[in-house]
Amino acid sequence: MIPAAFEYVAPSTVDEAVQALVAAGEDAKVLGGGQSLLPVLRMRLAAPEMVVDLGKIEELRGIREDGDALVVGAMTTHYEVDRSPLIAEHARLIGAATATVADPQVRHRGTFGGALAHADPAGDLLAPALAVEAEMVIAGPDGRRTVPAAEFFVDYFTTALAADEILVEIRLPKLTGWGAHYEKFNRVAQAWSIVAVGAAVRVEGDTIAQARVGLTNMASTPVRATAVENALVGQPATVESIRAAAEHAAEGTSPGTDSNADADYRQHLARVLTGRALVAAAGG
Incomplete structure (x- = not known):
C-alpha cells in the first residue's frame, strides 16, 4: 500500500x-x-x-x-x-x-x-x-x-x-564488572518477545551485592522486578537461591492475553526466564 x-x-x-x-x-x-x-x-x-x-x-x-x-x-x-x-x-x-x-x-x-x-x-x-x-x-x-x-x-x-x-x-x-544476560522467549527466531527478561547482577565473592531485573511484555510498559531484586541482595550466588528469588518475578505484573499466550502462561514464563537470566548473569 x-x-x-x-x-x-x-x-x-x-x-x-x-x-x-x-x-x-x-x-x-x-x-x-x-x-x-x-x-x-x-x-x-x-x-x-x-x-x-x-x-x-x-x-x-x-x-x-x-x-x-x-x-x-x-x-x-x-x-x-x-x-x-x-x-x-x-x-x-x-x-x-x-x-x-x-x-x-x-x-x-x-x-x-x-x-x-x-x-x-x-x-x-x-x-x-x-x-x-x-x-x-x-x-x-x-x-x-x-x-x-x-x-x-x-x-x-x-x-x-x-x-x-x-x-x-x-x-x-556504567555497570562495569556486572554480569548480564537477556533471556527471550518467542515462537520463531527474530520475532517479538512473548516474554523476555533482562538481568544484571554484581557479585562480591560468592554473594549477590546488587541486582537489576527488567521484564519485557508483562504489562503496557516495561516492568522492574523489584521483588526479585530485593530477594536476591545478600544471598549466595547459587542456583537454588536465584531460582527461589525468581519465583517473585510475576508480582506486580499485568500481562495481556493474545494469540501467543494468555496472562497466566506469561507469568509462568516470567518466573522461569528470570531464573535462567539471573543464573547466566551471576555466572559471568
Missing part, C-alpha cells in the same frame, strides 16, 4: 527539528531509522501531514563516555550499539538485548532511540533500559530536560515525549 501524501523535512540540527515539530503541531511524525514508522505509513495506520527526518543530525549519533555514564545518541543504530566496546565493558545488559533485536538488516537501520521512543511493550530495549536506570535527554521548544526511564514509558506506544519534542540521547549508568 502507498502512504498518504505528506510534507517532508530533513533538518540538520536539533533546534531545526524542534522548530519543524512546533510548526506542524499534532500532525507530524518523527522519522529515525524508519523500521517502525514506515510500515505504519504504508498501511495507512498513520497519516501525518509532515514527517521530520532526523537522519542528517550528526549530534544524534555515536556513543561516548561522560564520567560515570555512557551517552548514546538517539540515532545510533542497533548495530553500532551491539558492536561498541564501551557498551560491552560498561553496559552489558544493553548489548545483550540489542543483539536480539529483529535481524541484521533491521539492526543496521533501526536506531536505539527510535526503539525506545516507539515504546512497544514487546520491544527488547525498554525493559533493559528501565533495569539499568537509564535517563532520556529530551529536546523541546523550552530547552532540554532529562527523564528517568521509570517515568519515560507511560503506556502502550506512549512516552513522556510531547508532540514538539525529540529524544536526543540516552544516558546509561
Whole structure:
C-alpha cells in the first residue's frame, strides 16, 4: 500500500527539528531509522501531514563516555550499539538485548532511540533500559530536560515525549564488572518477545551485592522486578537461591492475553526466564 501524501523535512540540527515539530503541531511524525514508522505509513495506520527526518543530525549519533555514564545518541543504530566496546565493558545488559533485536538488516537501520521512543511493550530495549536506570535527554521548544526511564514509558506506544519534542540521547549508568544476560522467549527466531527478561547482577565473592531485573511484555510498559531484586541482595550466588528469588518475578505484573499466550502462561514464563537470566548473569 502507498502512504498518504505528506510534507517532508530533513533538518540538520536539533533546534531545526524542534522548530519543524512546533510548526506542524499534532500532525507530524518523527522519522529515525524508519523500521517502525514506515510500515505504519504504508498501511495507512498513520497519516501525518509532515514527517521530520532526523537522519542528517550528526549530534544524534555515536556513543561516548561522560564520567560515570555512557551517552548514546538517539540515532545510533542497533548495530553500532551491539558492536561498541564501551557498551560491552560498561553496559552489558544493553548489548545483550540489542543483539536480539529483529535481524541484521533491521539492526543496521533501526536506531536505539527510535526503539525506545516507539515504546512497544514487546520491544527488547525498554525493559533493559528501565533495569539499568537509564535517563532520556529530551529536546523541546523550552530547552532540554532529562527523564528517568521509570517515568519515560507511560503506556502502550506512549512516552513522556510531547508532540514538539525529540529524544536526543540516552544516558546509561556504567555497570562495569556486572554480569548480564537477556533471556527471550518467542515462537520463531527474530520475532517479538512473548516474554523476555533482562538481568544484571554484581557479585562480591560468592554473594549477590546488587541486582537489576527488567521484564519485557508483562504489562503496557516495561516492568522492574523489584521483588526479585530485593530477594536476591545478600544471598549466595547459587542456583537454588536465584531460582527461589525468581519465583517473585510475576508480582506486580499485568500481562495481556493474545494469540501467543494468555496472562497466566506469561507469568509462568516470567518466573522461569528470570531464573535462567539471573543464573547466566551471576555466572559471568
